[in-house]
Amino acid sequence: MKNLLTRRTIRKYADRPVDDQLLNRLMEEAARTQTMGNLQLYSVIVTRSSEMKSRLAPAHFNQPMVTEAPVVLTVCADFNRTSFWARCRQAEPGYDNFLSFINAATDALLYTQTLCNLMDEEGLGYCYLGTTVYQPQQIIDILDLPKLTMPVATLTVGWPDEVPPQSDRLPLESFVHQETYHDYLGKDIDTYYKYKEELEENRHFVEINHKETLAQVFTDIRYTRKDNEAMSRELFAALIKQGFLPYTMMLPL
DSSP states (O other), X not given: OTTGGGOOOOOOBOSOOOOHHHHHHHHHHHTTSOOGGGOOOEEEEEEOXXXXXXXXXXXXXXXXXXXXXXXXXXXXXXXXXXHHHHHHTTOOOOOOSHHHHHHHHHHHHHHHHHHHHHHHXXXXXXXXXXXGGTSHHHHHHHHTOOTTEEEEEEEEXXXXXXXXXXXXXXXXXXXXXXXXXXXXXXXXXXXXXXXXXHSHHHHHHHHHTTOSSHHHHIIIIISOHHHHHHHHHHHHHHHHHTTSSOGGGOOOO
């Protein structure tokens, strides 16, 4: 994609609507992306009303772009539609299992990335919200998602009202392995993470969080074991309620 190397996450949007015709065209074009068995195992909930955006905001930790963006898109892994199609055609579906969730989630995320690339080309700005899988039951309830449908990605979308700096990226050799996976040595980590750790904004990040290293900011503050385990239990419980896992696998919450 021609704009991928200059892509930026946009969290501030101009007071300008996103035309239905444009958005529909991009969502239709994005449907040409890869999909398992040509089944298109995803659905997209388009949220434009202020009321619905306000209801969704707490599920995304009240990040301001959820209510300020003209459009919020919730992309769902969806085996409900395919299962209903099967039953309407005298076929018995067997998609109430974890593998089916993984397949549908993969479809949904591939679709999401293709849509992001298309929006880049049109000059639209967006922010990908990883919080979608942190408290999924809230989103399920607000959007009335049926069984075998799970939210996996959220995009806030609008015309950019900022030009933020690009985020840093690790070098190619840090994540590409030839023939087999080659595990890392300490010297490799020193080389690959040197640029990231020496960025002024990351040094400041370490300082204001009263930590010794950037890695400690991530492990001790941003993505802690306690939070990861708690949100894993919520995700697990939502997968059970949505029919992708059996109730016999329920973990104590």
